[in-house]
Structure formats: C-alpha cells, structure tokens
Amino acid sequence: MNRTVPPHAHSAFHRLTPDIVLGLVEKALDIRCTNLCRPLASYINRVYELEGEDGEGLVVKFYRPGRWTRAALQDEHEFLLELASREIPVIAPLVLQGNGSLGEHEGMYFTVFPKCGGRSSDEFSEEQWLEIGRLLGRTHAVGAGRIPEGRITMTPDKSTRQQADYLLAGKFLPADLAPQFGELTTVLIAEISPLFANTEMIRIHGDCHFSNLIYRPGESFYLIDFDDMALGPPVQDFWMLLPGYREETFAEIDLFLEGYETFRDFDRRSLRLIEPLRAMRFIHYMAWCAYQVAEEGLSRVVADFGTREYWQRELRDLAEQMERIRTAIEPQGNWL
Helix, strand or coil: CCCCCCCCCCCHHHHCCHHHHHHHHHHHHCCCEEEEEEEECCCCCEEEEEEECCCCEEEEEECCCCCCCHHHHHHHHHHHHHHHHCCCCECCCCCCCCCCCCEEECCEEEEEEECCCCECCCCCCHHHHHHHHHHHHHHHHHHCCCCCCCCCECCHHHHHHHHHHHHHHCCCCCCCCHHHHHHHHHHHHHHHHHHHCCCCCEEECCCCCHHHEEECCCCCEEECCCCCCEEECCCHHHHCCCCCCHHHCHHHHHHHHHHHCCCCCCCHHHHHHHHHHHHHHHHHHHHHHHHHHHHHCCCCCCCCCCCHHHHHHHHHHHHHHHHHHHHCCCCCCCCC
16 A cells, blocks of 8 residues: 545545546547446445447446555556566556556546456465466566565564554544554564565565456466566565465475466575464555545444454464464475
C-alpha cells in the first residue's frame, strides 16, 4: 500500500456515475461505447466493465484517491507494459490519448484494460506448478531490470514497521491491547530483519495468490492485479500459492523451482523467509482492513474487524506464527 493522504469524502471518486465513466473512457480512447457499464467487485477501487461499439470488451479501473502516488501507479503500468512487450501473459493497460496509460480526472487517476476472461484455481497439477514457476521466472527476469521509484520496499523494518505504526497511531486497537501489539511487532521485526540481509530485492507482483492467477483454456496462466507491486524478495511471489507450510510442501516447491530456474536462478537460502513473510502478511492485512475503516467507516472483508475478539485472535495468531519462526527446523534436501 503506497498511501498518500486521506481522500475527500465527496471527491470525484465518490461521485462516479455511468455517464461520467462512459464519457471519460470514450474521450481517453477516442472511441464510442455501448450503454454497458457494469460494476465489478473491488474492495478498494471502482472497476467497471464496458463495451466498445466494435464489440470489444473493456475494463476501466478508477484508483481510490490517497492510496497510490502518481509515481507508484506509473511504476505499475511500466512494469506491465515491459512484461507484455516480452510476451509474458499479463493484462497490460491500453494507451490513452496523449500516449500515456494513466488518465486523470479531478485529481482521480484511472486506466483502461482490455477485457480478458478466465478462471482461477486453488489446486494445481504438477504440470501447472512447473508452468507457474516458468511464468514467475520470466516475470522476475524482467522485474530485476530496474528499481521502481514510487513503490514500497517489502522488508520488516520498512513496510511492516510502517503498517504496525499506522495501526498504533490510529488507535484501532483497544487501549489495553495496544501495548501487547506494540511489543509483539517490535520483537518480531527485530528478530526477522536480519534474515533479509543480503537478500535480492527486485520488482515483484507482491500479492501473488491463486485469485490473481487466471487460467485461459488453450493458452496459459495470466498474472493479474499488480496493485500491490513492490520492491521485494522473489520468494514473496510464490509462498502464498503453496497449499501449506513450508515443511508440508516440499514437492510443490521443487516443481515450482524447476520451472522457475528454466529462466532465472533462485536463491534457495531465501526459502527461510517464507514464514517471516507470512507473519508480515498478518500485519499487512490488519493495516489493510484498518485503511478500509478509516476511509469508508466499515470493512467489507472481516465482519468483526476492530472488536476486542478480533484483536485477541490476531494477537494470538501472530504470537503463534512468531513461535513457529523461532522453532523452525531447516528441512533436509538439496534445495536450500
């Protein structure tokens, strides 16, 4: 999350209507659209399915103000366009009038994508693990090409520290539980930060779980939704795909790495970051929910977010994950 400033409650983002959406897209692409303007599910942005008069499907995304800087959005688009130019299966933004991919209206940014259907799967065959490895190996070969200007660095002392501080400063926790959270996150960050020393940091997808891989029969997996693109360790882009903890998924890891290393070397020492990254994800998700509450007054993902029971559960899970990290035994095998 590359948050900037809180959005105005009555910004253009909150005043979007089908007429405005259609008008902006028609002007940006210099086309005519049909009357189709179907809202699509999105927790943060406003996303609509449209259709050009030629029958081609379009998807327009209006980015929530305050979440990303212009530089951060340009980093995302440049990465996507680079990947597409290498024929890597991603859905790149269309070029708008003026030769850019990022439109702007009353301080609100938007972009238009070609519609690309497909389905997701939460269970992969051996061949699909190899394919996903090849896809991410190719993606990271491009991602290593340059450093993004406006994206977060995914390390405990930077991204996780920022997210924990936001939760504490915003007083999202009950007053008597806040000290426990502060101490727990401070100890966690101090203990896992040394594991990230000398770790390669490149442009990564950042949020690569099964819902962000869509399969198109007769083609391949497509990697979608680069909103959380970051500068981070390559291992971040595949641990969330694993069906269990590291010690339970040796076979899947081996298959993934076999495909990955067809295109790029992988530092097996970074596999030790999987469980620390899982703990960081816990904190990231807490902060993500808190941002929803701060902006809209509610969370559409966790029904009991902010309750005492919620925070007790999260503190317990985080403490258990820290203990798992402390007691982890390096697995035997030649892939470390």
